[in-house]
Amino acid sequence: MSTAVEASWTDHALRTLATAGHRASGPRTRVLEAIASDGCAMTAHEISGLLRERGDSVGLASIYRALDLLDRLGLVHRVDVGEGVARYEPAHPSGEHHHHIVCDSCGTVEAFEDAALERAIGGLSERLDFAIAAHDVTLHGRCPVCRAAA
Amino acid sequence: MSTAVEASWTDHALRTLATAGHRASGPRTRVLEAIASDGCAMTAHEISGLLRERGDSVGLASIYRALDLLDRLGLVHRVDVGEGVARYEPAHPSGEHHHHIVCDSCGTVEAFEDAALERAIGGLSERLDFAIAAHDVTLHGRCPVCRAAA
């Protein structure tokens, strides 16, 4: 994920917040930047840790409130890979997105994209009674490192 | 899901438990039957409620312990549709399985199957570095009832 893309997402998010009548407070902006800089599926605690390292601690409650707001505005996606914790990542206005693969051995989470998968899901939308608004795919397996270690 | 299928899964599970050296205790068997009778994605609390209705209450801790054991033996799948609660459903030895679609309005969870989707995921296994052991697909949208109500 390039710096240019990060910056544009951060700008987009700040603009959307302002339009919706929300303030660009310090803590909120720092959460935004943390999500943009990592780019993939962070937990609230990871965001908290990252900000503390930077010397810009933000209370956990504020992090959760910021994430909830960003989610309601469609600026982040809430991702759940089955660990019992919520993860958040930037939602790109282009609709471009990825899915996740989790190592059941070490817990590593990586991203992947696949056009055939998206096509299959697109086809489903026409077949089912539900009006499909979003989809999540999570793969489970062993990462290269754990495979080598075994 | 037919009664015959339920019975065979229950039998299979009891046999697997015995082979692995675990006891077919009353509470454990009741949890097994609850999962078999419902067939799709129950939470620990739902299992608890169902058993209490039947007059066969089982402590929540025992339900969690039973589910954990069944999961480790590959007899149930742990499913997470992003509500922050774990759901469990029978894992069929045939490998036959389904995925879930969640109504973001009322929370209803339904099952669906799709061959094209499975094919797309099968193709991915060859492309990625991970050794893929399992996959979950969750769709989000509005169910027919909520669409009509809107």
Next chain:
DNA sequence: GTGAATGCAAACTCTTTGCATGACT
């Protein structure tokens, strides 16, 4: 009879909420 499984209650983790203080517009 013996070891495994249960049930209760306490502990833990993640997340949300109430309320007084402080900060953005």
Next chain:
DNA sequence: AGTCATGCAAAGAGTTTGCATTCAC
């Protein structure tokens, strides 16, 4: 100035664990 947002601490929900008792083999 006025209001929205923050931070802390307490409350909640889901899940796990310790320990004495009970039960399956």
